[in-house]
Amino acid sequence: MTESVMTKQVLSKSLIELCRYKRFEKITISDITQLCGLNRQTFYYHFSDKFDLLNWTYQQTAIHYLKDDVTLENWHDHVLKMLQEMQTNAAFYRNTVQDESALLANQFSTITCDLFLELFNRLDNEQRVSQTDRLFYATFFSYGCGGMLIAWIAAGFKEDAKELAASFARLAKDTEKLAYQLYCEIEN
Incomplete structure (x- = not known):
């Protein structure tokens, strides 16, 4: 691990710690650097602002579960790990989402959009639906998933992580099932 990554992790851990008792919007760069014993110049060498740090922290703590080797078949397991991390x-997640929900929602939506696009491409191997429409459908579903994630966090994680992960997985599977049924009806 490089020194740069280690420094970023120290800053990230400070942000997470501060968010345990302070709203994200109230946290300053000075708060972050004082907690970890670094100076502001070091912070700005690694991050442009606290939102950049927040984005990096989301990537490192939760979103990374959805980055590597995620397929529709193993989607449930990866989402569950992410939700459990949250x-x-x-x-941290409650305080940051309360003040800045778009960052996390956009990261999650971008990844889920790719998965839904993969699903629609797989289902429409005869290219009956235009690429533009497939992208629209994937984007639509992904924003819904992002909204559900933010709502789950804002509600205080009331629903069990396993149940929410299962709901996300069922959405993909049921979409696949319904699309196949529709295809069969059209063919007959």
């Missing part, structure tokens, strides 16, 4: 740092 519950582990519940105060």
